[in-house]
Amino acid sequence: MPMLCQDKDSSPCNQNKVGFGEHSDPQILTILRSNDVGGLQISLNDGAWVPVTPDPATFCVNVGDLLQAMTNGRFVSVRHKALTNSYRSRMSMAYFAAPPPDARITVPPEMISPTKPALYKPFTWGEFKKAAFALRLGDSRLGLFRMECDEQVA
Ligand SMILES: O=C(O)CCC(=O)C(=O)O
Ligand SMILES: [Fe+2]
Numbered sequence: 274m275p276m277l278c279q280d281k282d283s284s285p286c287n288q289n290k291v292g293f294g295e296h297s298d299p300q301i302l303t304i305l306r307s308n309d310v311g312g313l314q315i316s317l318n319d320g321a322w323v324p325v326t327p328d329p330a331t332f333c334v335n336v337g338d339l340l341q342a343m344t345n346g347r348f349v350s351v352r353h354k355a356l357t358n359s360y361r362s363r364m365s366m367a368y369f370a371a372p373p374p375d376a377r378i379t380v381p382p383e384m385i386s387p388t389k390p391a392l393y394k395p396f397t398w399g400e401f402k403k404a405a406f407a408l409r410l411g412d413s414r415l416g417l418f419r420m421e422c423d424e425q426v427a
Pocket of ligand 2: 296297298353
């Protein structure tokens, strides 16, 4: 099970600096567990940043890029970032749920209609990861797989 354990503490004077820059998670889902120190923020549609209340007794579940593609954009991959805290360490542990590299990411036909044509070309997780690693953390990767208007099928 791929897990990442991070300590967002930093040196003094680094209060509320960006410790982990703005990004969306590329996988299907991320399950996050942290201690009681805040720092995680999510971005709303209007670009406002909203702090996630830290709670060591709950999980925070992020929709990732693949789930956005698999639901034809109904679930939106959340942009988020983590700020540093120079007084207490924020510890977080993440489980990234991803398919095997050759898994084909497609949309169920029920989610495609004349009013909601397919937004993304089919791709494999391996292809997506390769594209993601060639970009910077904050870049939008799904844009690379968007259907052109003349390719859209309903
Ligand atoms: O500090 C956190 O909880 C967020 C970490 C994160 O966004 C990531 O590992 O992708
Ligand atoms: Fe993340």
